Amino acid sequence: GTYAGQNAGGIRFKARPFSALKSGLDSATLSYKVYFSPKFDFVKGGKLPGFYGGTGSCSGGRTHKCFSTRYMWLSHGDGLMYLYSPMSQASDFCKRKTVHCNFPYGHSIGRGTFKFKLGRWHTIQQYINFRKDSSTKINAIIFSTFFGG
Template sequence: MFYGQGSSAPSCEDCPSEGGGQFYSDFTAAGRGDLAEARSLQLTYQVRFPADWDFGKGGKLPGLYGGKPGEAGGGNHGQAWSTRFMWRNDAGSGARRADGEVYVYDPSMGDGYGEDVGRGAWQWQADDQWHTVQQTVDRDSGRILVSIDGQQVLDEQGIQQISDIPFSGIFFSTFFGGHATEWGPSHDVHAQFRDFQVSTP
């Protein structure tokens, strides 16, 4: 995945370049209504940040979502939710690691920004190695569990009011931001993703 210098969210109007990308998968349309109706789901995939990666100020990574596409992010949340991963960096350009967290939107928040859940519970690393990331979301309890490379790093009641909103799919969403160019990298960078899997825990 390519991220251009100074790129940010798709909504950025003055960014000098574009980067990242996003789409919504749909379990039901793919013939997996059983996943949509599950009470708890586990998303696992691998990500690699190369050694020349610049974490900038922060950015998004894929997670699960429920409800209608377009209502699981910023703006009007409606009856939808999402649990994208995120990195956040206060160290400035050139940092080789950044705080990990889950960036949550749910119906309890109304409009506006999401909520940082578990910031700093783990670190993303620009080490040119594949890392396995996993999130488990329980619709009944609102519990979110995160494991990195097989080690549990987060267990938190991090999401609300989603018991009646089925799982919809994977929200493949990755970009720097935030919504302004100051979130972006100081030079063009690439990240890699592979081996996406969804299962019941």
Template sequence: MHPPASRPRRRRGRSRPAVATALTAAALLALDAAAGPATAAAPAADRQAPATSRPHRTTQPPTPTTPAPTPTASAPAPAPAPTGAAWSGGFAGYGSETWRRAWGVAGSGSWGGGDLTEAAETGVRGGAALRVRYGARSSAPSCTDCADTGGGQFSTDLRSLGLADLATGRTLDLRYRVRFPAGHDWGKAGKLPGLYGGPIGEASGGNHGGWSTRFMWRGRNGVPDNGEVYVYTPAGEGYGVDSGLGSWTWPADDRWHTVEQLVDRTTGDVTVWFDGRQVHSAPGVVAGIGSIPFGGIFFSTFYGGHEAAWGPASVQYAYFADFSLSAGVQH
């Protein structure tokens, strides 16, 4: 007969692994809930020739679409700063001296301040977007038959931000988010922010001592919201050059969309991504700018052209947020 099996003795002073694991997980969940989502602190009119790919994905879920030009009621947590960004800026405190320093706003070349306002907005860094008002039949400030104003413009200076290495670098990448309310009236065409180089005031219009690569929307072949890059270089005369017209469109769906452009000063190449998908590549389109340093962001948006016929039939709005710069692609 076998002797009765003895019961193993329990050692005192040791916790059970399962209990410890559960307690640890609960504690971590509690800490995560208390911490919440992180947010990042917000750190000349030109002449236009007469006007005669759809996005791959969106970065935000749908929000209610209403005619009223008000910020969305709810949205996901603020997006983190793009990986590799050398500089990023939002619009909390827009117009203040602190905001101007954080953006490196140049002392000249600005206009339209009354149509650019800060708007509370969830889902963007700093909790604020820039709302731009475009008056009915408005155009550039050079318009002589416009009954209302619309849009605005300012330039940033990389060197004043301590980013001389970006100014003299081979490539510069600009990324930002834009939202057009549902039912947006596109008029004939209009400008959107891009990059520039050279003296402020000489990156557009008839004086081309510098260069610029602003985005545009332009109606063509029955499509009112074609995207393109509108290029000025010192080699150009008069009007700018359309690059990639219709390679993508700007959806008026009241959702945030991300647009990005990379300019190579050495080769003159410009590459565009919309919602993370490459939609346009233009080898050598800004050739000859290698000796002109990057200036920074050319925040320029208005309808036109420079005549009332370019503008919308009624007051329109657009929203901008989450600007960032990098020496390389950010998406």
């Protein structure tokens, strides 16, 4: 099903703090704090800001020329890292205990290993490092929310 709350809508933007580096970055760290008020309703889930690279829209089924890595919450505050990626991964990637692969709609990483709590600040941090010979580069920070989530 879908979320049918009273405040439908959303926002999406890409911040490009690395734009002076025409070729993008091989590695980067993103860190910020997020607070969920004591009355926040996790509903079915939502996504937090993360890294983006490539061109075009990087969402379910459209990951041919881009990638994104965002933290996400599920119902009851269960957390995970959500990865859209056109790149091949290590041969054992989908066999790892904390990875749930879903081609082409995005992989869940770390599902069930942490939880967001109401009335508390959480520090979010992610580090990405591509091989030096990779043509894939980090070129933006993406934020997208819709349908109230």
